[in-house]
Amino acid sequence: MGQEYGITAKPQHYTCMIDLLGRAGSLEEARALMRNMPFEPDAATWGALLGASRIHGNTKLGEEAAEKIFEMEPDNSGMYVLLSNLYADLGRWSDVKKMRLFMRDKGVQKVPGYSWIEVQNKIHTFSVGDSVHPDKDRIYALLEYLDQRLKKEGYISATKMVLHDVEEEKEHMLKYHSEKIAVAYGILTMPAGRPIRVIKNLRVCEDCHNAIKYISKIVGRLIILRDSTRFHHFNCGSCSCGDYW
Helix, strand or coil: CHHHHCCCCCHHHHHHHHHHHHHCCCHHHHHHHHHHCCCCCCHHHHHHHHHHHHHHCCHHHHHHHHHHHHHHCCCCHHHHHHHHHHHHHCCCHHHHHHHHHHHHHHCCCCCCCEEEEEECCEEEEEECCCCCCCCHHHHHHHHHHHHHHHHHCCCCCCHHHCCCCCHHHHHHHHHCCHHHHHHHHHHHHCCCCCCEEEEECCCCCHHHHHHHHHHHHHHCCCEEEECCCCEEEEECCEECCCCCC
């Protein structure tokens, strides 16, 4: 890179390559690159490896990465949750419980998820299962309707994303994540043909990402979601991120 483009490789470049290799499933190659790079890996680099381990279900590598992150950033709740999600994906509920207890003992609190949408120059804020918005009845009625339409289109709730082992309750919880509520409110209030723009403070979960793809197709609207990772442009049943975020 230095000879061809005159760019000196920095830690961020290595982190990007490790993230790229990891997402593509080349976890051992990603780990080898980390081992051989001329810098000490930081929490972001280990975080890329943990994220890739979660995607591909590699518990051993994920636990190694998480242990390093906890040493460097003991208050980073997102990494504890990411490891919990890895365990949940594999149905290891006892390990999920251990992670929750570990967070409690360390005094680490999960950051609550919020979503925002601007309608007629007013910002509306939603949390999971929001019950205080004046239009909540209309919003939840639309979500119930969309849920039925989604299932007819072939959508299946990603219940593995909820960190406990009760399928029916998990599906109910996923239905009312803050970004889904904000999107539903946008459908109800934004003029036809206008994009629906939502901001979320955390990474959008797999279930909401999948559901919003379907919703964009069902209602024929462009839905733009900015989460903590990137912009997602949902249109006609697909997302601009190509399902990598």
